[in-house]
Amino acid sequence: MQKGSDRLSKWSDLLFQKVDPLPLSLFRITFGILLFISQVRFLAEGWVESLYLEPTYHFTYPGFHWVRPLPGIWMYSLVIGTAALAVFIALGLFYRIAIIGFFLSFTYLELIDKSWYLNHYYFVSLIAFLLVFLPANQSMSIDSLPLKQSDSRIARWSILCIQCQVATVYFFAGIAKIKYDWLILAQPMDIWLNARTHIPVIGSLFSFDVTPYIFSWAGMIYDLTIPFFLFWRRTRFLAFFAVVVFHVLTHILFNIGMFPWIMIGSALIFFDRLDWKKIFPGIQDVSSSFLLKPKRWIQIPLAGYFALQFFLPLRHHLFEGNVLENEKGFRFAWHVMVMEKNGHVEYQLTDEVTGKTWSRYPSEELTLGQEKQMSFQRDMLIQYGKHLKKEYYQQTGNECSITAKNWTALNGRPSKITVYSAKDFN
Amino acid sequence: MNFSSSKRATLFLVLILSGFLSCEKDETVVEEEVQQTFDRKLMLDNIYDNVAVPAYETFLDRAKNLLMAAEAFSENPNAMSLLDVQEQWKSAKFAWEQVEFYDFGEINSLFLQNKIDKYPFNLGNVEDNLESGDTLDQGFVNNSGSTTKGLPVLEYLLFHGADNTAILENYTSGPLALSYRNYVVGLASDLVVQTEQLIQILNYGREAWVSDIGQGVGTSLNQLANNQVAVIEETIIIKVLRTLGLDKFATADPIRVDTPYAKVSYEVLKNSLISIQNSVTEASSQVNLYGLLNFLQQGQDELLAPKIETAIEKAMEALDNTSTTFYDDITSNPSELETLANLLSDILVLVKVDMANQLGLTIVFNITDGD
Known part of the structure; x- marks a missing residue:
């Protein structure tokens, strides 16, 4: 018992060891630059218009129904402002204000509409949240210039919590791939690779039966193990090489925007001064020591945060059925690229006073992107049905009942129909 | 056996490659039954050259026939010429239904198909045009908005009325007979002009479209x-x-x-x-x-x-x-x-x-x- 307690205390001391801030500083710079590019790209692609301003209806998150897009020019200003804050983060200038502002604005942008939920946007919000509390401007920043400080070292936990966050993404993305479709049917990899046989040089390999299996299994093993290989100094460089190869490949194959670059950039958090010295031998050493007055209470919120990070990806096990079909607990769970799914919805509305019945197709109101997403995500389908009911009541003063037919095709299977009854929309 | 790292790596690569080769879809036995690749570029070539372009060309031919019939009808409005122009309109409309799909590239981004068939049209504006006293020729139509031209407006002019006798009256003894006759020719003429432009744009965008696999x-x-x-x-x-x-x-x-x-x-x-x-x-x-x-x-x-x-x-x-x-x-x-x-x-x-x-x-x- 005493032994266990000692070990725990030793681990606790390790968290508060004063270490070189280099990994966190480099991570901050990389994060700032990539997120600046991401926001500029967002503007350049015209997504402010098509995602925030064009839709007349937004799929809000539970508890965040009050989050609405701002009027035109303000929405543009906000995205430009978010890009500017990312620059401030990279420079380490007014860091604390910049990271708080960035976290709030970026998260606000993501909370406006469920239909463009992306795992990597969620990841960015989490990282920004953690950075709010971390001394990432302690070195290699404009903020740290006037200090001429004798000791810029930071507590180990500041670096470790970012490392753990990155590791969580990979590990649970790997867990999410331990599924029949992924491992036994090699789906959706089979669909995706077959659709890419035209890619020069490697494309010809994709028509072999075994290739989707190699990709599926390798992807799962990579996700499950890469964080450990990154943590372990002896395998770190090789693991980083694997990270680069893996994400460049996903970029070539799936054209998934900023995600590959953000993950490659994030892996830099695992490299400490000793590692960088192997590349740049001129770098000076920085010694480690223990903090004199460690703020041990920090362990409690940290433990709570990571307990939540472990719970969220696994919470779908609390629900009955296949998470790929019902998507209960699918979001915020690192289900990264685990399915190819398409759907179609038809609503049937009946005026409870006049008895008149009519059909309603979501494409009559929603944008193509919203319609595509809601057509196979149960919660959005129900949310939109409730919106139709409410809208009809507001327009006519009459109640209406609503039913829906929903066809979905998952990972190459023939489409299945699900019928939603009136009580699903109550 | 004491392999060096490079030998081990080579052996590993050989095994991987032999794995790929041995897994080639059931080898030679079913080689004829199983297709290894599919030429997507050729598929897009086929769709473009053998379906989309011919569909537009067919529509252009029908639009030209419609224009000829409209001109003949305008010069000599009678039951026969009315029937002919009505048939030519139907024929053009049916051909258009086979074009609608191929709304590619600039045709899509500039909403050019709307100039041919924007549904529904604006009846009030069309009637205003008829009563305006303007010369309702191709130039006028070309400058008009999509809801006052194209196939739907032509349909209205050529088919609305209790029967063909009543329709004919619009072109012969009606107070706006001249406007009706000019408008029909102007609209049909504009269809030809717009379609020729669409085909030009279609041909111009061919390489980009068929290469985008x-x-x-x-x-x-x-x-x-x-x-x-x-x-x-x-x-x-x-x-x-x-x-x-x-x-x-x-x-x-x-x-x-x-x-x-x-x-x-x-x-x-x-x-x-x-x-x-x-x-x-x-x-x-x-x-x-x-x-x-x-x-x-x-x-x-x-x-x-x-x-x-x-x-x-x-x-x-x-x-x-x-x-x-x-x-x-x-x-x-x-x-x-x-x-x-x-x-x-x-x-x-x-x-x-x-x-x-x-x-x-x-x-x-x-x-x-x-x-």
């Missing part, structure tokens, strides 16, 4: 699938359900039908279906969308391509079995139209859900920006 947003295959979905969905929602009064506030209203004056909506629908069929079966080769689906589903029991074919055939059959016009069925036989809507819905699900899933098509940005 990727899967992302806006790629050619995606555009084609999205257009198929949009045309079918629009047909169901606007041309059938809304007409039947099966939408929010409407009651059954025949005037909402696609061709309320010419009353050829069934034929128009049929041509839309032929268009879907052509876009997937491109007859000159097996390198078409059906071929691609069959290639992707090799070895599977339930093939999608025949299902789509059957669903289209069923809808065609239902259209063939109609005895009156769509316009009349709205009030006299709405259940038949609801059945038709269901049959169209079956096609929609197969294309929008099953086909898109098999092809791994990306329709929206956020799939391409991560997951």
Whole structure:
């Protein structure tokens, strides 16, 4: 018992060891630059218009129904402002204000509409949240210039919590791939690779039966193990090489925007001064020591945060059925690229006073992107049905009942129909 | 055995490569039965050259015939010339239904198809034009908005009236006879001009379209699938359900039908279906969308391509079995139209859900920006 307690205390001391801030500083710079590019790209692609301003209806998150897009020019200003804050983060200038502002604005942008939920946007919000509390401007920043400080070292936990966050993404993305479709049917990899046989040089390999299996299994093993290989100094460089190869490949194959670059950039958090010295031998050493007055209470919120990070990806096990079909607990769970799914919805509305019945197709109101997403995500389908009911009541003063037919095709299977009854929309 | 690292790496690579080679789809025994690759570029070439371009050219020919008939009718308006120009209009409209799909590149981004067939047209503005005293020639039409020109306005001018005698009066003894005659020629002439421009743009964009064999947003295959979905969905929602009064506030209203004056909506629908069929079966080769689906589903029991074919055939059959016009069925036989809507819905699900899933098509940005 005493032994266990000692070990725990030793681990606790390790968290508060004063270490070189280099990994966190480099991570901050990389994060700032990539997120600046991401926001500029967002503007350049015209997504402010098509995602925030064009839709007349937004799929809000539970508890965040009050989050609405701002009027035109303000929405543009906000995205430009978010890009500017990312620059401030990279420079380490007014860091604390910049990271708080960035976290709030970026998260606000993501909370406006469920239909463009992306795992990597969620990841960015989490990282920004953690950075709010971390001394990432302690070195290699404009903020740290006037200090001429004798000791810029930071507590180990500041670096470790970012490392753990990155590791969580990979590990649970790997867990999410331990599924029949992924491992036994090699789906959706089979669909995706077959659709890419035209890619020069490697494309010809994709028509072999075994290739989707190699990709599926390798992807799962990579996700499950890469964080450990990154943590372990002896395998770190090789693991980083694997990270680069893996994400460049996903970029070539799936054209998934900023995600590959953000993950490659994030892996830099695992490299400490000793590692960088192997590349740049001129770098000076920085010694480690223990903090004199460690703020041990920090362990409690940290433990709570990571307990939540472990719970969220696994919470779908609390629900009955296949998470790929019902998507209960699918979001915020690192289900990264685990399915190819398409759907179609038809609503049937009946005026409870006049008895008149009519059909309603979501494409009559929603944008193509919203319609595509809601057509196979149960919660959005129900949310939109409730919106139709409410809208009809507001327009006519009459109640209406609503039913829906929903066809979905998952990972190459023939489409299945699900019928939603009136009580699903109550 | 004491292998060096490089020898071990070489052996590993050899094993991997031999694994690939040995797993080549069931080797030589079934080599003839199993297709290894599918030439997507050739498929897009075929769709472009053998379906899209000929469809536009056919429409151009029909538009020219319509212009000739309109000129003849304008010079000598009589029962015969009216019938001729009406037939030429129908013929052009049916051809247009087979063009609608190929809304590629700039044709799409500049909404150029609207200049030919923007549904519904603006009746008030058309009547204002007739009464304005302006010279209603091609120049006037060219400068007009999409809702006051194209096939729907021509339909109104050529078909609205109790019967052909009444229609003819508009062109002979009516107070606006000259405006009617000029407007018909101006509109038909503009159709030819606009179509020639569309074909020019189509030819100009050919290489970009047929070379865009990727899967992302806006790629050619995606555009084609999205257009198929949009045309079918629009047909169901606007041309059938809304007409039947099966939408929010409407009651059954025949005037909402696609061709309320010419009353050829069934034929128009049929041509839309032929268009879907052509876009997937491109007859000159097996390198078409059906071929691609069959290639992707090799070895599977339930093939999608025949299902789509059957669903289209069923809808065609239902259209063939109609005895009156769509316009009349709205009030006299709405259940038949609801059945038709269901049959169209079956096609929609197969294309929008099953086909898109098999092809791994990306329709929206956020799939391409991560997951």
